[in-house]
Each structure stands twice: as structure tokens, then as C-alpha cells.
Amino acid sequence: MNWGVLLFPGSNCAEDCFHAVDKILGKPVKYLWHKDTDLGDVDAIIIPGGFSYGDHLRPGAIAHLSPAMTAVKEFAAGGGLVIGICNGFQILTESRMLPGSLLQNRGLKFLCQDQSLKVDNADTPFTSEYASGDVVGFPIAHNEGNYYAAPDTIAEMEANGQILFRYCSPDGEVSEGTNPNGSINSIAGIINRTGNVVGMMPHPERSADSVLGLSDGKGVFVSMLKHLEAKHG
């Protein structure tokens, strides 16, 4: 059961994701290099946060052209689990592996805070450890996290249960007042139609280590692990 953390120049949450799999899950994990065309033997891929290529042009715009992303697309087409966190989410939308785009935050400022999220769909390989309607706390830290997609795309995603997490208040209220960055329908994380590629702005890895006072994020990694274990028997 091998995990891979994809490393771009400028990725800065790769070590954190590595730590979450290695130390919190206790599972084998390796770095994948952006220039690699063969990702080797991996069962799940994490595309970490950061500023790949310095966010030059726009976040994720250059990273999605890297050789490794072609391999990631093939991996996902074969049903492999892929999760993009923060900049990883931006890379996934740039590469069209997920619909929509991430615009600059409504407040026009970088925003780092501990954020409450409502689990919208717990019936996925990434969220099975939660129950739908659960309120969980993950940190956010981004400047371009304002999710947007065309209205018909949003309607389709809503109908298909493709929204995994929404920004909310600590008691679970989802409203414009609790929406930190202006995302449409307070969307914080989504899944593709086939249910194996996730993108989310909040950082589950940062809330996976209880010594830091947050532990809700561990569920994302445990959900993925359980799915992989079931799949591989």
C-alpha cells in the first residue's frame, strides 16, 4: 500500500503530507518528482499545497504541464486515488481533472485561519470516516481559494453529490457570513464524477496531528487507507 506525494519546485506542504502518511497513518510513502514520467508503484497520490513554480502566471498553471501530471492523469483514469490540497486543488482544476477554477479570495487577501467545515457527502473513499452533516475543523491558508464553476456545472455537481466539504460556522451553519473566501455555495472541497479525484482548499494534513490541537483531518487519510485496504483485500 504505497502512497506518493508529488513534489514540484515551490511545493511547501509536501513534507507535511509525507508526515501525515508516514507518522500519523504509519504507511509507506515516497516523494514523486515533477519530472518523472513513471510514478512507479503507488496506490494513492497526494498533490500537496504550496506555490508550485512560484504561482507564476497563475496558481497551478505551469505545474499542470509537467511530465508527472500526464502520469497522474493516467493513474486517475485507471481508478487510482488522487487528492489535491490547496495548490494541489488548483493544479487539478488547471489540468481539468476537476471542474471549475479557484479565483482570488473575495477579501483580496491571503487568509490563514482554523476553519469549520461541514461534511456534505460522507459516502466517498475520502470521507467515509465522517458522517454527512458532521462539522470538522481544518486550517485554511490561501490567497486563491474562491471556488467558481459555471451554474450548470455547479447544479450538476450538487445533484451528483460531488461537493464533499462546505465552509460553515462552528455550529454547522452554512451561509455567506461563514464563507471565508467567496466560494460559490461555500464549496471547500469537491470530487470528480468517478469518485477517485478530490480537490480541497482546507488542509486535512495540518489537522491530522493531535499534538497541534487539531485532529479532524486525519479522517481523510484514514478513509483513503480503508478504501485501499478494501480494494486490495
Add this chain to the structure above:
Amino acid sequence: MEEKIWRKAGLTDSEYELLTKHMGREPNTVELALYAQMWSEHCGYTHTRPLFKHFLTTGPRIVQGPGENAGIVDIDDDEVITFKLESHNHPSAIAPFQGAATGVGGIIRDILAMGAYPIASLNSLHFGHPGEHGHTRWLISEVIHGIGEYGNCVGVPTVGGEVRFSNAYKGNPLVNAMCVGFMKKSEIKKAIATGVGNSLMIVGNLTGRDGMGGASFASKDLEEENDEDRGAIQVGDPFMEKLLIEACLEVFEEDYVVGVQDMGAAGILSSSVETASKAGNGVEIDVALVPKREEAMRPEEVMISESQERMLLIVKKGMEDKVNKIFHKWDLHAVVIGHVTDDGMYRVLEDGVTVGEVPVWSLMDAPTYILDAVEPPHLKETMAFKNEQVAQPSDLNEVLVRLLGAPDICSKEWVYRQYDHRVQMNTVVKPGSDAAILRIKGRNKGIGLTMDSNGRYCYLNPRRGAQSIVAESARNQVVSGAEPIAITDGLNFGNPEKPEVYYQLEQSIIGISEACRALDTPVIGGNASLYNQTPEFGSIYPTPIIGMTGLVKSLDHVTTMEFKNEGDFVIIIGETKEELGASEYLDVIHNLVSGDVPELDLALERKAQDYVLDIIRKGLVKSAHDLGDGGLAVALAESCIAGELGANVSLDLDMRADALLFGESQTRFMLSADETSTDKIVELAAKQGLEAAVIGRVTKAKNIIIHNMDEKLIDISVDECGTAFSTGFDKLMKTDS
């Protein structure tokens, strides 16, 4: 030379005479430029070096004191942390975004040059009053944006620091950045050019004309016409810095490199001179080999450029290709620009032809100045202040609310939510507390990080003011569960050639030194930024900034300020005196910067800190908070707001209510504890001869009620206080003027 061109370069006549004596001849323009930069205050510490002798720089945990890129302290288990702070005041005054950003980048490279992984940034910022001037608000926004943009991209969390305000900084804001790195003891690198024949390799960015003469720019007064000095401001590229960090640390894992130095002030020149001087060697650099981004750069321009994101590596002969291969992996280049020689000369070549040649030692031998010190005349008046000069306001609730919303006291969440303070997953206690706490991965221990200053205190009493800042820093560590280890100091002052400024500088250094000795926190490095004055607004307040690190021996000791449970007892350690002088209260409520700084007994301070740390380690304390700006009432309100609980307390002190509530008597702590622990806390305090007063209890009802001698002084809802505290900064930044 015909004209006195050395004056334009920033050298005095006597300095010019001295350097010609050192050289045995007159310098050419290249050589003159070398001296002008190396003998500036910024590189040569010409005014501050003689004063540094006061500092305690050694101790059982000190692995490296001043003299390297950064100092190093031992945190047990063969692990060390390295830290330093640096000012970027003048660049930030003129181009606040880039000035602040490159300040962050520069100090990160200092840490990297020690061989360490940068794990945290802090910063101490001083501006004019945000509510009064649009330009000030623009400066604040841009500086904070610059720090965030750089730190966030490079992936080093910004975990703490301070933002303070006074119109003393209106024309000359202060931007001091601190970085902390972590490594194993065996991984320490030094800035030294040993091994004759070894190569000097430059890595990172191309060299351009940006940051030309930045060191000497930082060493003169900031004047309107300095807009022409815009060329002295560098442009930052955090993406390049991130690549440099990764690539350098990968190179350091191999045995290829004998020395490393960041290229900061005075660029290639200063970095190579310092490494050569330490080894007693010479160096030879050919400017034609330096990769440039501009054409037709003169040799001296190449030597002193402060283009950012560059490092100098001293690489073992024969290992150059191996080093370059690692940099290639990160799409970077490492280029040989010269080598180490045995003749002790600093030789600059252009295409193989010598264009400048001076003894290395002479560049490091900047003349030092001990100037006249005269007590600033304002002290006569301010020291004579009597509490009776101000009338006590009738509505003390209103005073409390105003103080909680005042710029120095109100929540800085507006600032730190723009900084990624969680990346790297070590942040146990985030910004907004007395100290930031980081865990050390794989261990049950952590470090405490603080940055503190109080320009008003030092303006009113430079020596005791400086002592108080060190004491407060240590208190902030202790209440967070950390044992103070060491400090780095940022000396921000006006023009030292003015006797009253020199007095402030000297007295502040003496004060820091005395407090550091009493509290066993040696000075392991620092930075001096002098000439912080403008013709329009005069000198800044004397502003020594203390960056301190502490060791949290077990993460179980981590303690925060917020009240935890209803019914817990509230305890004040230390004596509350009738002291209003120098207080935030006088400044904010009475618009008066006057009086003497509160009394401080350093021996008592030490005893009280040891005691508080001891009871925290014993697990007796639920919350702990330093009593600082705004005194007892503000500290009580902060613990209530953060804990979303109330408090009902009664005191029995025969003094003015405003002094009791808002006076800033030193060596005081506010604790909360359950009943059994409270008894032990009081008992242990008595054994130490310390005052511990149980003043009341934490309540579920969200009100703050304070009685003194049966008179009700304060009765206000926590929510009202909380709103003032949390919206204060937002309001100031939205002022329409």
C-alpha cells in the same frame, strides 16, 4: 584623488586617511567602494561594536555566539536551533512591500547558511498611528502584504511577533524580521573560507544593479531626497529562495562544502571578505564570471550588488561539478567565481586582470567610534512626572474598552491571518499568545519564540526600559511553559552622532546586558539599525527589539493565557504598585508619554520567573498570562475574552483605581488554577517570599467584575470587551482620513 569622492561614498576624511595608510597608496574606485561598504555602520558596526563588550555571550546552552550568520543554542538530544533578527527599516520606508519581503528573505538565508532548515519567522513592526494618516495605513498594508507574500510562498510559517504604533515612527517605520532554524548538532555549517585553492561558488539569482549600496543607504539618515536611493532597494523572489533552501540543504548533506555565507548587505563583497577573514586567507574573485542580469556592470557594482536570493559556497576543490549537479536538479546553477588564496589579499579581477587589491584584514577592521553621550533633555521633565498630574477618569469601564481597542493592545488577527502560521505542522501555540510554541518533530519537547519591544519605555528610561523588555520577553516565555534560553537583539536607534541618541544606545545596551545576565539569557547575535530619523519627524524612539527563544522541556508544560474552567481561582503573582509612568494608559487615555518606567528588581524577576515555571511544570497552572501593556485589567480581560468566560475579582490595595487597574508594575503574572492547586501555588510562593494573591474566580457569566476595597471599579460584559479587542485594528485601518 582630486575631489573628495570618498565623502560621496560615505567615508569620512579620517577614514580615507586610514585606508590609504592600510593600503600604502591611494585606492582606485573599485577599492574605495570596497571600503565604503565594509566600513559602513551596517557592515562594520562602527558605532555599536565597542558597546557589544557589555553583552554576556556564553552559557551552557550556547553553541555559537555572535560572529556567524546566526547564533546557535542547544535544545538537548544533540539538537540545536539557530536564530537571528535583522532590520529592513529604510527599504521598507520607501518601498514597503519589497523592503519587508526582502527583509524576510535575507534573514531566512542567514539561517540557511548555518546549515539549518528554517522553521519559523517572526517580525516586530513599528509604524505611526494608523488612525491618523493614510500613508501610514498604506505602509502597514504593504509591509504586512510583503512579509506574507514572501513567507507564505517560501513555506516558513510566520508564528509571532508584534506590531506597535507611535508617531515617533511616522516617518521611519521599523521592520525587523527574525528567523529560527532547526538542525542536528552535527549539521552545523560555518561561514569560513578554508583550504587554499577551494572554489568560491555563487548560487541562486543573477546579479543586477538592484540593492546597490544598500549597506551605506542603511547607514545614513532617511531623507526626502533619498527617493533617489530607490536603486538601493532589492526585489525579492520567494520562489527562488525556496529552491535555494531545498538545493542548499541537499548539498549540505554531502561533504562538498567547507563554508557557507548568505549574500546580504554588500553582497559578494561582504560575504567573501567575512569568510576569508575568519580563515585568515585571501580570496580572488573575477567579476566576469559572476552571472549577471544586466550588461556593462562595473566591477564595484558586481561586488556590492545586493540582488536577493544568492548564497556563497566555499566548495572543496574538485567537488564543483557534484555541487552543480544538485543545483541543476532544482533548475539552478552554481558557478565558480573565484578561489581561496594564501596571501591574505582581497583581489578583484575582471577577465583575469586585477582591478582592485586590498588586505582582507583591513576591510574587516572598520574604525570604531565611541561618541559623546548626553542625557536627552526631555528626561528631566518626564522623570519629574507625578501621578497627581492626571485626573482619574470617572468611567473606568470605558477606559478598559478604549485600551482593549488601542493599537498596541488590540488583537492583531487582521495581521497574522495574512501569514501562513501553520505550514510545516509544528505550530502548537499560534500567534496572538504571549509566546508562539513550536513542537520539535519526533520529540515531546518544543521551543518558545517571542519578539518584544517598547519604544516608549526606552524613550522614558533607556536603561530600565531595555531591562524591562528582556524581562517581559522572558515572562512571555515562562507563562507559555518555556525556559528562556537566549536572545538576539535588534538595536533600532536614531543618528548615533547625536549625543542624546548615543546616550540612548549606550544605556539601552547596558540595560539589555544587565537583564540578560540576571535572567541567564545570553546574547547570541543581533543587528544594529542606526540613523532612523527623518528631517520632518526627527528620531524614532530608541527601540531595542528582543527576539528570544525558550525550551519547552515537555509539551505537557505548554500553557496559554485563556481561562479554562468556571470556578477556577484567579491568582496574581507579584506586587502591584501605584505606578502610572510610561504606561499605555497614560499614552492612550491622557495622551501623555511621560513618567518613569515602572521599577524593576532583576533578582526578584528571576526568582519569580523560576517559581512560575516551576509551578507550571508541576502541572498546577491552568492558564498563565504576563501582565504587560494596560496592566491588570487588560490582562484579566484578555484571559476572559480568549477563554469565553467571565471573572469576578476583588483586590484590597490602597491606591488610585487607575494605577491598580492599568498601571504596569513589573514582575507580575496572572494565573488560574483549581482549588487544590491554588493552595499549593500560594504555599510555594510563600516559601519563595513571593507575593501571591488569590483575587477571585473565573465565572460562567460573561462579565468582568473588579472590586477594590469594596468599591466596584469595573463591571462590563466580556462580549463588549471582546468586540473592542477584536475589531480595534480593523477600525483603525478603515479610518477615513
